[in-house]
Amino acid sequence: MIYSFGVCLKKASYRKQLRNDIIQFFRRKSSLGYWDDNISTEIKLKIEKHWSSLVLNRPGYDANKPSYYILPMFPYPSGNLHMGHVRVYSISDTIARFHKLNDINVIHPIGWDAFGLPAENAAIERNIPPHIWTESNIQTMKTQLLQLGFNFDWDKEVNTCDPSYYKWTQYIFLKLYENGLAYQSKANVNWDPVDKTVLADEQVDDNGCSWRSGAKVEKKILTQWFIKTTKYAKSLYDGLDSKELENWNDIINLQKHWIGECNGIVVNFEMKINGSKKSFDVWTSDPYKLIHGEYVTISTNHVLLQELDITKMNILTCHNPITNSDMPVIISDNVEYPEGRDVYIACASFDENDKKLSASLNIPLSNKILNSDIEHENKKAVDIALKQYGGYFVSSKLKDWLISRQRYWGTPIPIIHCPQCGPVPVPYEDLPVQLPEISKTESGSNTLSKLNDWVDCKCPQCLTSAKRETDTMDTFVDSSWYYYRYLDSNNDKVPFSKESLSGKVPVTCYIGGKEHAVLHLYYARFMSYFLNSFCWTPSKEPFKKLLVQGMVMGQSYKVKSSGKYIPIENVEKVGKKYKEKGTGEAVSAQWEKMSKSKYNGENPQRLLSTYGCDTTRLLILADVPPATSRHWSDATLPGVLNWQRRLWITIREFLKYRNNVSKNELKKISDEEFKQLETKIWNTRNYLIATTTYHFKHTQKLSVGISRLQSLTNLLRNNIPPEVVAKSMEFELALAQLIIMISPVMPHFCSELWAGFLSAPERINNNSSCINWNENVLEQKWPVVNDNYELSFQCKVDGTDRCDLKIKAADLSNLKEEEALQMMLDQESVAKRIKSDIINTKYELYPDCRAILHIYTRRKETKPVEEKESKSQFLQA
Secondary structure (H helix, E strand, C coil): CCCHHHHCCHHHHHHHHHHHHHHHHHHHHHHHCCCCCCHHHHHHHHHHHHHHHHHCCCCCCCCCCCEEEEEECCCCCCCCCCCCHHHHHHHHHHHHHHHHHHHHEEEEEECCCCCCCHHHHHHHHHHCHHHHHHHHHHHHHHHHHHHHHCEEEEEEEECCHHHHHHHHHHHHHHHHHCCEEEEEEEEEEEECCCCCCCCHHHHHHCCCEEEECEEECCCEEEEEEEECCCHHHHHHHHHHHCCCCCCCHHHHHHHHHHHCCCCCCCCCCEEEEECCEEEEEEEEECCHHHHCCEEEEEECCCCHHCCCCCCHHHCEEEECCCCEEEEEEECCCCCCCCCCCCCCEECCCCCCHHHHHHCCCCCCCCCCCCCCCCCHHHEEEEEHHHHHHEEECCCCCCCCCCCCCCCCCCCCCCCCEECCCCEEECCCCCCCCCCCCCCHCCCCCCCHHHHHHEEEECCCCCEEEEEEEEHHHHHHHHHCCCHHHHHCCCCCCCCCCCHHCCCCCCCCEEEEEEECCCCHHHHHHHHHHHHCCCCEEEEEEECEEEEEEEEEEEEEECCCCCEECHHHHHEEECCCCEECCCCCEEEEEEEEEEHHCCCCCHHHHHHHHHHHHHHHHHHHCCCCCCCCCCECHHHHHHHHHHHHHHHHHHHHHHHHHCCCCCCCCCCCCHHHHHHHHHHHHHHHHHHHHHHHHHHHHHHHHHHHHHHHHHHHHHHHHHCCCCCHHHHHHHHHHHHHHHHHCCCCCCCCHHHHHHHHHHCCCCCCCCCCCCCCCCCCHHHHCCCCCCCCCEEEEEEEECCCEEEEEEHHHHHCCCCCCCHHHHHCCCCHHHCCCCCCCEEEEEEEEECCEEEEEEEEEECCCCCCHHHHHHCHHHHHC
């Protein structure tokens, strides 16, 4: 291409031609140009290498645009990605890229949940320090994440084992401590004899075995650190009914079950044992007993009694702060204690069950008379307990969060134990309390208590010799607040500033496995509520929308007689049954969580090298929605590979027919047939844009959206004459928008498809405002339906479909609820189904997609709820 600039620039037409030729030159250069070849893994890998820098490019933050914070749970750095990682990050990256195409500031950070037992045990096995093992794993996994084309905000990266991170975990712990929410107490704990550490109740399975080592758990009495999460129980429980929470579905029920209905109140009493006072909690669902209670019973299993000789013990007493008086304490196991409790306060004068209890314990009845009604006394007791003595509502079964772990690889607890001053918090200016480095020969040491040089220190208050706390924090503490640190990861003054969170939290969409839907989610919600109590955050709830993805399951094979797992290569299928090769033993086949020991895992690295990252991403997203368990099988490969092949051929033929647009070899069709085909493409394109957008944006059923895009591909390939491909503006627009909508799933592949598409010699739709022909596919805007396209407006009466109107997109977007209700009431199919008064309506408007109006005329059965509420009216605030 040679130009005489002196001549060409004198004429506007030449200047225009020059510009167009240069643009076309670079467009052709941007494509690898393999369109005459059949698509293959070799070509796909070349495409991914060619486009990787563009795919991984992060746009700058524009303060004038709204933000969308998409947060996948950060991984534990085990060394290699597994298919669960591939699935969760393929989901988050696809949603992130979708919203970026909608001109939104996407926040998509990543980090590492790097502390904990697995890393420490693995390091000990290899006789290397845990930090070396962990750092190596992080680098390996980071490389794999980049190979998969996941576009994370790496500038926001956090690592929980980095002192610059756990300094602030310690800072938050001290805030908890200052506010009486972090405390040390003796507890009857679960002890793992293999990993030699305490386990929370939730880390012990139904068989009484450790979640990690599998060892039978032992019971021990140890002094441990706790966080008083129970004090926030009622707020956390009630918060689950907030309308701000989206798509939480059954997770709300799981959280509510875990917290339990907060139908009782806790007050701290003091018991006199051998001349000293020991504090303990008293829980009751009848608050009036805090005023009128006559005695307290306590189980022999109570931790305060474990180290005492109960048979020689004198009568115990306790101090009731509500009445400022002493009460007798009866030690007995013959009491029906509330679930999860081993203390009971009795009032035999007014409670028939307590009267029977007193008789069984040979306790004489008092002649006490209640001067007012029970409800009045309940309210009075609650008022005193809450306002004066730190009482709080909670279920009987919920326990405080035990965070002590007796292992080296964790966040050190910033407390110094002084023989003169007792427990003393480390001054803020001395944070972080860093883990001492251990050498290769010392890596077998699994507790800080063995490292005397680190343990011995001076008391910050009296400067006498003291010792550091040697327990480290449970890793759930590190992960309870990381979503805020992402937004201000370089702040060295505070954990994060409120300004950095403004307009970005709560997290718009949180993605993670259902196995974390109780514990991690509960702890993260507690921490968010606590931080909000200092006005550090704009909202209490940390996460708005929840997307819980199912596990990736592999098919395993097990010899029926022995239960031994065998690899698939040792299995043969005889008819409809499986047998072990060589022995003929019967084999059972089942879908289970992927595991090396079950020979049913899949190595993502094999998929990357065999099929490429875009195919791997498509494989994990296709067929089933994120919330459903994914049965991994190569059986899905042919469909995915065939779709990529069809897309490739579509661009090839598009270029072929566009290049021959002026030649006579194109088959002529009538103007009427041409117009009919364009109308068909227009209708189908708009329909599939609406439904794809609905599932990508609102339901997050990505697999359904992908199937819609496959349908659009079929439209453009089935029975479309070459003349339409060559001359149709509608075909051109549909093909362009198809590539744009596929790009969040396969960004490299679509970048090449787009480059090939742009290399066609001319634009029929060159003035289209919805496409920027001078930008790559990742810089385009997500397609929207035409204003005149009629979208679905559906009505459901008591959950049953009754009417489906068609409303122009421009009108539907402006349809208000009152107008929508009247419109549906005017429809005979709706009106005749409404047999009684309307008690409620719910209007769901999804602009450019659809609208749904729910009309409710029948109430669900409420009697059990009313009975339940009548027993705890005092809780209604």
